[in-house]
Amino acid sequence: MGSKSDIPIALRAAYLALHRCSDAAFAAQGITADQFVLLATLARGDALTQRELARRMSSDPSTVRAMLVLLERLGLVKREGHPTDARARTVALTAAGKRKFRKLWAAGEPIRSQMFDALNPGEAPLLVQLLNRIATALNEASISVGQPPSFNSHEVEP
Amino acid sequence: MGSKSDIPIALRAAYLALHRCSDAAFAAQGITADQFVLLATLARGDALTQRELARRMSSDPSTVRAMLVLLERLGLVKREGHPTDARARTVALTAAGKRKFRKLWAAGEPIRSQMFDALNPGEAPLLVQLLNRIATALNEASISVGQPPSFNSHEVEP
DNA sequence: TATTGTTATACTCTATAACTATA
């Protein structure tokens, strides 16, 4: 009964530690940990719709919109009309946004190293795999609860 | 270079999935995931000071105070003067708070099971261990950055 | 002097619901 109920606790403690370290590391550049995640998501897949961006950040379209308005004011992202779907808008990093992200990525390197170095050889991929299994299980569960059975095309990464 | 930068992503995805599932599971009882964590922390160690409570939740005294005011209004926790330190106040669950927590714990059982069942035998303790190592590494790092070198008595659990 | 807690304050993230304009 021990480790089963310890999983949520350990997961929370690790994530909050990461979040605080990230906030501290990026504060000098006026960026929050969550804003960094948005920028990083754009950096690895530009010209996403807001919906797709929200999905990849495992966030909410409304939340993402508020963040985009903020980052647009800082000149780090730009939104343009979607080429084929007039309802949608595509989001991308500006040139300044790309420069900013490179600096942020460098500022975050010590954090990634600290996490990686806390593990023995081979444990990092394993950890990632276990976390992904858990995330998938939880997300599938919430679907089956919230919606009637249906076809769900459910991929994690492109 | 892959799994190293995947760790933060996977950690975030897993935690946010947990947080959303928890919010959904507790919403019917008018409690948030974070409030549940506070109640659970009190349930396993009653009569803590607010500072100690904040530390164990890896949160902030000011944040915890706001949550306590809210939970006190709901009649789930009570604060009393500390027996020996007149500055401090001890926090404890009320009888209603204990009943509430038992119901919440039951409501959260499916979530804990989904996480546990997503793992193979023996992987759960391993995952907890890896997460704890990461949290410790990150917390120690933030201390050594934020403060001049000094003696730091740094334990995780009593 | 250092510490516990309170207060005031502000900002970010989160999320729902109603709305528009397209598909």
Added chain:
DNA sequence: TATAGTTATAGAGTATAACAATA
């Protein structure tokens, strides 16, 4: 009818700084 995005709105968590009372 369903979807993409906007708007209004609300609340919850986070955190800093100044302050009182006490150690």
